[in-house]
Amino acid sequence: MATWLLWALALLASAAGQETCRQAYANFRPPCRDGMPATFRLGMHYEDRNTLLGFMVEATKDVECCQMVGGRSWEVGFHLMSYLATLGKRNASLAREVSTCLGEPGDALGQILYGIFCAPSVCEGDVGPLAMQRLIYNVCRLHVRPPPFEDVAADELTNWRSISMDFAVAGVGRCGTQSVLNNLYQHPEIDFTLGKSEEDYTLFGQGQLSKFVPTKQQVAKHRASYAGKGDANDATKLLGLNNPVIVTYPLSYYALYLMKTVKVVLVVCDPLRRLEKLFLYHHYCHEDFDAAVRRFDAIPRHLNTRKDCDRSARALIGNQRKWAKNQAFGSHVEELIKLFGHRRLFIVHQASLREFPRQTYGKLAAWLGATQPFAAETIFKRYNFRLGYRTDLCQNSSLQNVLKSMLASEYAALQLAIQWQERRFPQPLATQELRGKRSRCDMAEELVEGPCGLSDDDQSGCPQLGREAAGR
Structure with missing residues (x-):
């Protein structure tokens, strides 16, 4: 019984934390760039070196910008192919619109999207779905629910310095x-x-x-x-x-x-x-x-x-x-x-x-x-x-x-x-x-x-x- 109570309390605390993050993130508008291009893609080792250095400098600026406004930076990985399959079962038309906007699911670079996102300091790894929901709206002007957690992963970032x-x-x-x-x-x-x-x-x-x-x-x-x-x-x-x-x-x-x-x-x-x-x-x-x-x-x-x-x-x-x-x-x-x-x-x-x-x-x-x-x-x-x-x-x-x-x-x-x-x-x-x-x-x-x-x-x-x- 005690174990069940601890488990239930943990779920309630987690849900409360997610809701706190959701409310804070809804009103959070830092002057930092969200999303692409910010992190690694397959084949990046073979890009022009100036391009690589440019990406790294910009990514560093994104992280520093977030720190200056009291936020925390996250690298969010979005499994687009899996998400589109789930979304298509509920709304095939919306899934096609998202696919057209973000990339064909068969494209090696479109299967998993990575980006750097700035979030309020109260948010933890649960910021991933909220970040992708906002990205889809900002880029595609499409209203979607936050993607399920299994389709999104978030890792907090720091600076090389x-x-x-x-x-x-x-x-x-x-x-x-x-x-x-x-x-x-x-x-x-x-x-x-x-x-x-x-x-x-x-x-x-x-x-x-x-x-x-x-x-x-x-x-x-x-x-x-x-x-x-x-x-x-x-x-x-x-x-x-x-x-x-x-x-x-x-x-x-x-x-x-x-x-x-x-x-x-x-x-x-x-x-x-x-x-x-x-x-x-x-x-x-x-x-x-x-x-x-x-x-x-x-x-x-x-x-x-x-x-x-x-x-x-x-x-x-x-x-x-x-x-x-x-x-x-x-x-x-x-x-x-x-x-x-x-x-x-x-x-x-x-x-x-x-x-x-x-x-x-x-x-x-x-x-x-x-x-x-x-x-x-x-x-x-x-x-x-x-x-x-x-x-x-x-x-x-x-x-x-x-x-x-x-x-x-x-x-x-x-x-x-x-x-x-x-x-x-x-x-x-x-x-x-x-x-x-x-x-x-x-x-x-x-x-x-x-x-x-x-x-x-x-x-x-x-x-x-x-x-x-x-x-x-």
Whole structure:
């Protein structure tokens, strides 16, 4: 009996809350834009970048406008197809009018509509149906009942600036981001959201989980992921996030841009070196897939299932040519330079990390805001790399030349990037390697099998002595 009473009271409270929201929303007329275009649609990753940034800026303005008038912003998802089916059973004529106005239900973009709506502060997730009722009237001039709750979902939104973070290691994947994470982690003033060796996808999955502005739930999940881990909650430390794919998703690095104070670390490397490592991971036929997965040389799902793997790197100019071209990141680097400038962007080449680690990491830590140098006894290590022949690429000079020609725009973009970085940190060795298109295939010391770099799951790393220790 007591349980039934509690359940009944909860229903009454919920109904009272909905009615309070309905009354407040009926008279709520904020000067903010309601509805479209405001949030993610399928295929948005492939839109023109200026369009994407424009959407994100406008969406941010919508959220800020709502905050200024004391409201709360909601991303409302409306399952149009389901709603039209329900409405059609009651009023077929009205359903056709709504369909004509909002989009054909068979259209992939018309099945679920998303928009940002500003509502009174008293409203909770029950604002969704009311928001869609108002949208249908404002856009179509049609009077409908609020859609049923099963056809509408609402998530409260916040601002990218609400995320407290100092910097992000944003890529480029397969160029040394793991080494940067693990080595910076040794500095007493620097910490990462998920600690040593971890990549953080809580905010930035592939296109930050498909959001132009973050939901409160998304931000809470991000904060909870590192709560109590190490010193990530120590306000005296510089807090960073490591995610090596950010650089290849405009939605993600535009989000960093909108955070305004977050700095971005970008690690670049020889394009041919990176392409071979990606090929090794995604497409190469390993003699022993089980061992390759343990070494992180292959994607686990490929284990014992791949029938279409490639036995030679020649596939990069054959059946994998299109895939190889899609790995290009030079244009993203150029975009980051335009967005962030010297104050918020630091570009470091793998050659600098490899040959001059103490100088490079010291400069990077100081740029991030550290007030003291690394301890004298700090040993800088190199992670996630391979000595010896990874594929047959380095045994085929003609294939190397063809691929270097195919990657010409990448080499040019990186040369300009390192030249741009000279103002804050000259990297002559990197410039030399890029101009000569010098890859690991041209470095005898990289092709000799050795005790280091044999397994990514060995987080002890390999001492990275470089030219500094050798006195070169």
